Amino acid sequence: MTKETLIPLLGVVTDIRADTPDVKTFRVEAPNGGKVFEHIPGQCAMLSIPGAGEGMFSITSSPTNKEFMEFSIKKCGKLTSWLHQMEVGQEIAIRGPYGNGFPVDTEFQGKDLLFIAGGIGLAPLHSVINYCRDNRDKYGKIDIVYGSRSMDDLVDYKEIIDEWCAEDGIDVYLTIDRAQEGWDGHVGFVPNYVKELGFDTNKTAVICGPPIMIKFTLAGLVELGFDKTQVYTTMELRMKCGVGKCGRCNIGDKYVCKDGPVFRCDQLAEMPDEY
Amino acid sequence: MYQLSLDNLQNFFRQIAAHEKLYIPTDKDNVAVYAEYAEGMQLTQKLNTNRSAKDFFFPQTENLYDLRMNGKNLEIEDTREACEDFVVFGVRACDVRSFAILDKVFLADPVDSYYKNRREHGTVVSLACTRPEETCFCQSFGIDAAAPEGDAACWIADGSLYIKANTEKGETLLSYVADLLTESDGSAVAAQQEKTRQLLAKLPLANTDFEGMKKTDLMAHFKSPKWAGLSEACLGCGTCTFVCPTCQCYDIREFDTGSCVKKFRCWDSCMYSDFTLMAHGNSRNSQLERFRQRFMHKLVYFPDNNDGVFGCVGCGRCLAKCPISMNIVKVEKALEVQDA
Numbered sequence: 001m002t003k004e005t006l007i008p009l010l011g012v013v014t015d016i017r018a019d020t021p022d023v024k025t026f027r028v029e030a031p032n033g034g035k036v037f038e039h040i041p042g043q044c045a046m047l048s049i050p051g052a053g054e055g056m057f058s059i060t061s062s063p064t065n066k067e068f069m070e071f072s073i074k075k076c077g078k079l080t081s082w083l084h085q086m087e088v089g090q091e092i093a094i095r096g097p098y099g100n101g102f103p104v105d106t107e108f109q110g111k112d113l114l115f116i117a118g119g120i121g122l123a124p125l126h127s128v129i130n131y132c133r134d135n136r137d138k139y140g141k142i143d144i145v146y147g148s149r150s151m152d153d154l155v156d157y158k159e160i161i162d163e164w165c166a167e168d169g170i171d172v173y174l175t176i177d178r179a180q181e182g183w184d185g186h187v188g189f190v191p192n193y194v195k196e197l198g199f200d201t202n203k204t205a206v207i208c209g210p211p212i213m214i215k216f217t218l219a220g221l222v223e224l225g226f227d228k229t230q231v232y233t234t235m236e237l238r239m240k241c242g243v244g245k246c247g248r249c250n251i252g253d254k255y256v257c258k259d260g261p262v263f264r265c266d267q268l269a270e271m272p273d274e275y
Numbered sequence: 276m277y278q279l280s281l282d283n284l285q286n287f288f289r290q291i292a293a294h295e296k297l298y299i300p301t302d303k304d305n306v307a308v309y310a311e312y313a314e315g316m317q318l319t320q321k322l323n324t325n326r327s328a329k330d331f332f333f334p335q336t337e338n339l340y341d342l343r344m345n346g347k348n349l350e351i352e353d354t355r356e357a358c359e360d361f362v363v364f365g366v367r368a369c370d371v372r373s374f375a376i377l378d379k380v381f382l383a384d385p386v387d388s389y390y391k392n393r394r395e396h397g398t399v400v401s402l403a404c405t406r407p408e409e410t411c412f413c414q415s416f417g418i419d420a421a422a423p424e425g426d427a428a429c430w431i432a433d434g435s436l437y438i439k440a441n442t443e444k445g446e447t448l449l450s451y452v453a454d455l456l457t458e459s460d461g462s463a464v465a466a467q468q469e470k471t472r473q474l475l476a477k478l479p480l481a482n483t484d485f486e487g488m489k490k491t492d493l494m495a496h497f498k499s500p501k502w503a504g505l506s507e508a509c510l511g512c513g514t515c516t517f518v519c520p521t522c523q524c525y526d527i528r529e530f531d532t533g534s535c536v537k538k539f540r541c542w543d544s545c546m547y548s549d550f551t552l553m554a555h556g557n558s559r560n561s562q563l564e565r566f567r568q569r570f571m572h573k574l575v576y577f578p579d580n581n582d583g584v585f586g587c588v589g590c591g592r593c594l595a596k597c598p599i600s601m602n603i604v605k606v607e608k609a610l611e612v613q614d615a
Binding site: 242 | 319339340342344347348351355357380381383385386387388389391414427430493494497498524525526527529531535536538540543545548552553554555559564568571572575576579580593
């Protein structure tokens, strides 16, 4: 029989980190070590557990990591609750990679990059940010604006502070929705913060977060003078197959699983507002 | 072209069934259904089967693979097996064309091996229509009900069955029944085709022009104010999607047998609210959006992605079955008026 994309491979969970009260990062390796498959930044994989279901998740780790893949997953349903209670050593079913990924080897090359994330929206950007860090000479300055509900809800906080903030050529701007004790950084929503910061309009921007945050942030960037052709986002809709056949993740004539999940905002503007 | 007397039809079926599993449309509980041929089974006199023929290649449910979990250990078992050769006899021109549309989905990269397996092992024998019904509009999609496609095509005229092979699979099928066949000049078929085509031209929906949909762009159709009125009475029952020969949306679910979890695929419907439901919300929240999705998919999105081919073959099942008498022709007419 020929290869069948719907039949998953086996992966083993080799590490679990609690990032926030409802986000955990799971490290997945092949049973004999190494990665289950290769991917490019922005691509996704279907994870499944018998009895709990199957779901599409962004691959959070950079492809420059040759040992494992990671997934930062927010607990919000049946499958994700199951994943959150599992222990290291658990075998899971995994298939992919799916989707187009970010144009890291084409449009992004040589550009100053502005990454804007809200909440768990950092997950799909984490892969591309670390890919750019590992291929530093191919990209210009990197700015990262990241916001969450509270200090505790900032995903990858330790890595952001210890590694991203410490690196030359990277500026990180963090914000939380409401003031809280122990936080002396910026307070406010991401779209407003981006406008306040007022970035140079020669940058290529990448936004990911809740749909409402994406919409307002994009409007803010356009107000600053960005053209929609300079702004990318990554989408998520309900998926079953991952290969453009089961028929549910379409926005107009585009399938998010196959034609996306990464779209440029000028492309998105020509698609129906059904996401 | 070859000919055999209808008195020999049971022998014809019997000899095919001796080589491969044979399915024919027959009457059951007053509707026509495809059933595996058994001695003496009679071909239906009805125009078409209640359900489409898509089950043969895209069954309503099918197992994809098995999962077994034992503590932290997981076993994934590929349960695929090579399909047995089979013959589907008596498929109407509309349903034959639907396979070409399903091919565009399931045989596009990455190929769906479950579907491909069945396609490779199935032989489609079509049967020309002689009494099209008023719900038929296959000619709107360039389908000739009097000259159906398929691995082999058949006509029933003047007490005889006429048959012509179109592919290698069709030739193989003819070899099973060679001793029953005599050569024919096909004049009886030509005469019947002319009559049928006259009937087809008089059908009430014969002149539905779907090509007009292409004059307006996707966003204009999507934003049409007509969707509200069109979808208002839709019950979201999904009957249209289940009887449709080209509806191919599917769900992947699991069933726990007690000893393993069977991951299976089953038909799904864009008319259902949970089709797009996610933990954080639903991208198509109202029946208007779901209704619009079904018709936009068939009339705009599918042609956009498939060289202008519509996702409809005009079989008329949805017209006959919809409890609120809504259908794709009404949708096309409404959108056409808006464009004018």
